[in-house]
Amino acid sequence: MSFLKKLTVLSLATVLLVSTASLVEAKSNLKGKITINGSTALLPLTLQAKKEFNKLNPGVSIAASGKGSVTGPQAVKKGIAEIGACDWDASIDVPGFKAFDGQVANKVAVIPFAAVVNKNVTVSNLTTAQLQGIFTGKITNWKEVGGADADIVVINRSFGSGTRVNFIMKALGGTDTVKKSSNYKEVGSSGDMKTNVATTPNAIGYLDLVYVNSDFKAIKINDVEASAENVINGKYKVWAYGYYMTKGQPTGATKAFIEYVQSKDFQQGSLKKMKFIPVAAMK
Known part of the structure; x- marks a missing residue:
């Protein structure tokens, strides 16, 4: 490489370093x-x-x-x-x-939201009508929706939760949840929902996808999987x-x-x- 080319490359590198340093310095001054x-x-x-x-x-x-x-x-x-x-x-x-x-x-x-169940629940898909029945207390046993003969435990978010607002509007068709005297619990955060569904046999609840892991499972709604792809292509409606x-x-x-x-x-x-x-x- 000629001296002139080396000088040009060195000059460009110096300009880039100075420019980058100036940018970092400008950002670091933000208080x-x-x-x-x-x-x-x-x-x-x-x-x-x-x-x-x-x-x-x-x-x-x-x-x-x-x-x-x-x-x-x-x-x-x-x-x-x-x-x-x-x-x-x-x-x-x-x-x-x-x-x-x-x-x-x-x-x-x-934010995509999903209906989630404990790992012992064999049901993998629910319709809007079935979800409405479960969260209003009209359906109380998993055998009524194709599962085992076991009482459904409903885990709900407390009033004021945005996840609850969106799940009611978009997964339950606007049908509000109803408190039951037994097999019903309200929790105050997504983290609490995650823990309770994972540790409570026969439980069902709902979460945004970021919290879903192998400790429990997300189920399909109306035969559509909760996924980013299905939200983007318009097939999955439970998002906000x-x-x-x-x-x-x-x-x-x-x-x-x-x-x-x-x-x-x-x-x-x-x-x-x-x-x-x-x-x-x-x-």
Whole structure:
């Protein structure tokens, strides 16, 4: 290689290094504090995004927790959180919940939900009508839907859960669940649902796909498997957008964090690996 070519290559490398260093320096100068409350369905995504964002922006402190979707916009309204993670657009009225005025819904993910059962349950498919019967207490034994002669144990999410709102609207056709005096339990988070279905024989519940593992099993609804592919192709209907609610348009570190979650790199990378679906896939 000639001296002139070597000099050119060295000059280009220097420019790239300086440019990269400047970019890292600019990102590392971002400072702020972000508190995120709300959806436990979105919590794994939030925690992963926090981990990646903090590597690029160590000057931003992020605290994230999940207690159910409704607590997200409530925390934003009270001023104790900058972001309220919610499994519905809380800026408009939805069944059971009034709109949170003045809040902006920032769309960050597509969340597929699944009906899940304990591993000892032999049933692998349920129709909408059968699900309605089970969650309203009209169907109480697995033999009524083709399974073994065993009482069905219903595990439900408590009121205020976005997963519950979406499961009722999209898997149960709007038919609300009914508490039963026996073989019925309510839990406060996706993690609690996961544990209870996995450890309770003959149990049925529901979760978003990110929590589904080999400790229990997801079942088909109307002969359609709960999968990202089936959501995208329109065959599977039990899904929802996940939102980061903010008081007005986000600014500063909050804006930067939301934009990171919405970025192509995160949407096509970590988000997809976690069984969420990129927002752009539904356009």
